[in-house]
Amino acid sequence: MVLVETLIFIVVLVIWWKLDDRKRHKGYPPGPARLPFVGNFLNLTTKSPNPAIALKQVAEPYGDIVFFNLGKLDAVLFTSHETIVEIFNHEKASAKAPELIPAIYHRVQRKNIGLIWGNGEPWQVVRRFTIRTLRDFGFGKTASMDGVVNEELDKFTDHVNKLIDKKDGILEVESFFDLTVINVLWRLVTGVNYELEDARMLKLLKMSNDMTESSNFSFDLSISFPFLREWFPELLFGKKIQDQIVEDFYQFGEETIKEHRDSGTYKTSPQSFVDVFLEKIDKHSIDPATHFNDDQLRMTLIDLFQAGAETTSKTLSFGLLYMLLHQEVQEKVQKEIDSVIPKGSPLFIAMKTELPYTNAAILETLRYSTVVPFPPMRKAAEDFYFRGYFIKKNTALLPNVYAAHFCESIWGDPHRFRPERFLTLNGEIDQKLADFVIPFGGGKRACLGQSLAETTLFMYFVTVLRFYKISMIPGKPKPTIEPKLGMTYGPQPFTAWFERR
Ligand code: HEM
Numbered sequence: 226m227v228l229v230e231t232l233i234f235i236v237v238l239v240i241w242w243k244l245d246d247r248k249r250h251k252g253y254p255p256g257p258a259r260l261p262f263v264g265n266f267l268n269l270t271t272k273s274p275n276p277a278i279a280l281k282q283v284a285e286p287y288g289d290i291v292f293f294n295l296g297k298l299d300a301v302l303f304t305s306h307e308t309i310v311e312i313f314n315h316e317k318a319s320a321k322a323p324e325l326i327p328a329i330y331h332r333v334q335r336k337n338i339g340l341i342w343g344n345g346e347p348w349q350v351v352r353r354f355t356i357r358t359l360r361d362f363g364f365g366k367t368a369s370m371d372g373v374v375n376e377e378l379d380k381f382t383d384h385v386n387k388l389i390d391k392k393d394g395i396l397e398v399e400s401f402f403d404l405t406v407i408n409v410l411w412r413l414v415t416g417v418n419y420e421l422e423d424a425r426m427l428k429l430l431k432m433s434n435d436m437t438e439s440s441n442f443s444f445d446l447s448i449s450f451p452f453l454r455e456w457f458p459e460l461l462f463g464k465k466i467q468d469q470i471v472e473d474f475y476q477f478g479e480e481t482i483k484e485h486r487d488s489g490t491y492k493t494s495p496q497s498f499v500d501v502f503l504e505k506i507d508k509h510s511i512d513p514a515t516h517f518n519d520d521q522l523r524m525t526l527i528d529l530f531q532a533g534a535e536t537t538s539k540t541l542s543f544g545l546l547y548m549l550l551h552q553e554v555q556e557k558v559q560k561e562i563d564s565v566i567p568k569g570s571p572l573f574i575a576m577k578t579e580l581p582y583t584n585a586a587i588l589e590t591l592r593y594s595t596v597v598p599f600p601p602m603r604k605a606a607e608d609f610y611f612r613g614y615f616i617k618k619n620t621a622l623l624p625n626v627y628a629a630h631f632c633e634s635i636w637g638d639p640h641r642f643r644p645e646r647f648l649t650l651n652g653e654i655d656q657k658l659a660d661f662v663i664p665f666g667g668g669k670r671a672c673l674g675q676s677l678a679e680t681t682l683f684m685y686f687v688t689v690l691r692f693y694k695i696s697m698i699p700g701k702p703k704p705t706i707e708p709k710l711g712m713t714y715g716p717q718p719f720t721a722w723f724e725r726r
Contacts, residue, residue: 252615264294277598277627282392296449302477339524399718416497478523543594
């Protein structure tokens, strides 16, 4: 009797929950049926360990605007190129949602600070200031960037040559570009430039990678069930590790600020972005409404460091991996480079237009690797309608860039690595198709470092292939193209045989 009553109670409860759920989500975009408490968590975790693939598959039966729920998180997925570009540019969709990701909320100390996760006026002021100041130091200006990148490239090739001699050409490609790439940016941000063996910096870069790897929709259960992060800090989600990394980064930011402040040169002849920021802090020190303070500067430095290093470096490593696996593409790129840049001549950013096949290979690398499959989480700033669907305030907005980069109706054969797809019959870049590659987001929150990233990708990709032939090590298995997952995706470590050309 008790069993029957219990069963009836459960059935009534489920029916009540279903009806209530339907009422609460009236007018929402379509989506898979949800379970109480866990929502669509099982849909996500049973499809694929890779959330970008899993969420592409979850959305497929429902269209390109799909509502789903992961425990605490209500989210709308955007999976087609058009809806993604439209949401990037939507005025109600430019707010970031650090509070929806516990590890990130801890990273920003629950404050509205920084470039990546800041919102409203403070973010706007700091973003504008950052772009203007970095530009004053040469960021994005071809003439000054040529010098900065080439100096760093000389250091990098010296370093690779030494490694080749030491290791008979057999090099491990893991974090291969991290430090050299951050050096390019850090010359402008702090005026400092590190040795490529600098232990402190290598440790920071490793921690930054560890932090991003520990955060993703499938593995970081604290996004769906935030209470678990507090209940089981040691067992799950790497809370302790994440918190330690945040602390170390704060210390790094603190030390950088102190060094510049103590030196005092920022008062007379500012040499870098940090110096100009410190000048601003002093100038506005008695203004209670100022957005220029140590908190903002520290977070901005950490944001630039993390956003600037990992993404570019991982894209370059993927590029090497694809060149290793597609020798015919590597040879074509090298043939083109050799025909345009004479032996012994320097490389300039302006040569980009003369190397269409090489550019096509870089574009294909950006598409095929999609190192940021979900841009840092945005939310609906207020209730709004999108293509007739209701989106409630604070709902997470998740453009699945991977889905657009692997859309069959755009690419035909998206799973093939094929740079030729970007070339017209005249051998020029097909700009219309190139515009379907959207690795840098868009709208007001578009990547602040896009021009630097494009320059760095071009200069490093060309230099590495110009000076080295990269081949498979005989007898070693083929490396996988499956990514290391996280907030950003990177290649699994692989070894390759480097020979000087
Ligand atoms: C291949 C390299 C890179 C890729 C794929 C990439 C990708 C992205 C993406 C997808 C976003 C989010 C955009 C959105 O929500 O619409 C972003 C934001 C950002 N990126 Fe990059 N990025 C790269 C390199 C860089 C570099 C070199 C810097 C350094 C200056 C940088 C700094 C930033 C910052 C500060 C933001 C936050 C912008 C804001 O919300 O105002 N990125 N990036």
